Structures are given as C-alpha cells and as structure tokens.
Amino acid sequence: MITINYVAQNIRGVWKMAFGGEGDGHEDLDFTTDGVFKSLWAIIISAPFALLAFAAGRRVVMDMPQYNETIFANAPFSLLLAAELGALALYWSASIAALVMTARAINASRQIASLIIAFNWSQLLGFMVIALPAALFGMTGNMNIYVLAILPASFLSLAILWGVLRRCLPINIIMTISLIAMLVLIEIMINTLVTHGAVAAYQALS
Numbered sequence: 001m002i003t004i005n006y007v008a009q010n011i012r013g014v015w016k017m018a019f020g021g022e023g024d025g026h027e028d029l030d031f032t033t034d035g036v037f038k039s040l041w042a043i044i045i046s047a048p049f050a051l052l053a054f055a056a057g058r059r060v061v062m063d064m065p066q067y068n069e070t071i072f073a074n075a076p077f078s079l080l081l082a083a084e085l086g087a088l089a090l091y092w093s094a095s096i097a098a099l100v101m102t103a104r105a106i107n108a109s110r111q112i113a114s115l116i117i118a119f120n121w122s123q124l125l126g127f128m129v130i131a132l133p134a135a136l137f138g139m140t141g142n143m144n145i146y147v148l149a150i151l152p153a154s155f156l157s158l159a160i161l162w163g164v165l166r167r168c169l170p171i172n173i174i175m176t177i178s179l180i181a182m183l184v185l186i187e188i189m190i191n192t193l194v195t196h197g198a199v200a201a202y203q204a205l206s
Contacts, residue, residue, distance in 0.1 A: 007045065007124075010039070013027070013028030014122045014125050017164050018162070019159075025162060030117065033113070036116055036182070040120060045124055046123060046124045047088060049130070050084065050088050050127050051084060053087070053127070054080075054081070059082070059137070062107050063143065071199055074199050074202075074203065080195065080199075083195045083197075090184075091125050094186050094190060095183050096116055096119065096193040097164055099112075099115055100116070102169070102179060104171065106170065111169060115168040122160050122161055130157055133150040134151065134155055158180065162180065165179060167202075
C-alpha cells in the first residue's frame, strides 16, 4: 500500500520535472525498483478523476440536440462507465508499451524504469487537472464555465506530459510532438473501440 504523502511527493516531483521549481523533481520521485510497482497505483487513483471527466462530457452532450444520435443514448450509463474504466486500463498499458519500445529504439533502455514511474504519476496529475472543470461543472451546472475551463486544462495536461517526456528521454522537440501525438492517437483508438464494442454487445444481447 501507499500513503497520501507518498502520492503527493511523487506528484510534486512530476510537477517540478514539467515546470521547474526547487530541484528538478528527481529528488521527489521514487525511482527505486519498488517505485516502479508503486507507481502503478496511479492507474487506480486516476479512475475516479477519469470517470468524473467522462460524466461531465456526457452531461454536456446530453444538452445537445443531436444527443439521441450519439453513442451515449444507446446504452445504460453504467455500461458506459465500465467501458471507460476498461479503456483506461488498456490505454495506460498500451501507452507504457509504446514508451518502452520508443526508449529501446533510441537506445535509452536505461531510462525505461524512470520513464514508467514519471509517466504513471504524470498521468495521474493530468487526470486530476482534467477533472477540475468537470468538478466545477458538477457544482455550478454552468456549461459555459466548463467549456472555458476544459481547454486550458487539456493544454496543461499535455504540458505536464511534454515536460516529463523531455526530462526522461533524450528526444528533441519534433520527436516529443510525435510521441505525444502517438499516445493521444492510442487513447482515441482504444476509447472508440472499447466503447463502441461494449455498446454493440449490449444491443446484440438486449
């Protein structure tokens, strides 16, 4: 098990890696062998934030005239939440695999452990950032606030990932952009396939 202080320490390290501060973040992140396995807790901790963001997105779509034509209207919300959790686990696993293959391809195998640790905690921080507009939306019910907040939150999430990748891998700007684009594409593909697959299975069995 891990403690709240341990999680906060690693998140602080990721923030420093991405945006600077006292030290470079490496002193806060647990880069031990045990730290690799502990960082996988980030997946579990991220789940509520991911589901909150998903629920907010669905609520926004529900207010649109085309709602009945979307996938959200074709299956129970509980099924969609389960699909979102499954997609999160698959996306996270596929992203780690892609990062490991990239590190090996550029002869940076020694950085794989630290890359996995920093990526896992950066993803948690990114999901927390994305969940903030969703939480505001839930408290206020004001879609305008959500729309205004979600874009900068998304950019901040990407900036965190950008900083971590630049610190952990010997890659230039073009390679970093390409790597982030690949990770975003993986996320979109997996979310689409899992969600549509779950809805199709539900409709076939109903």
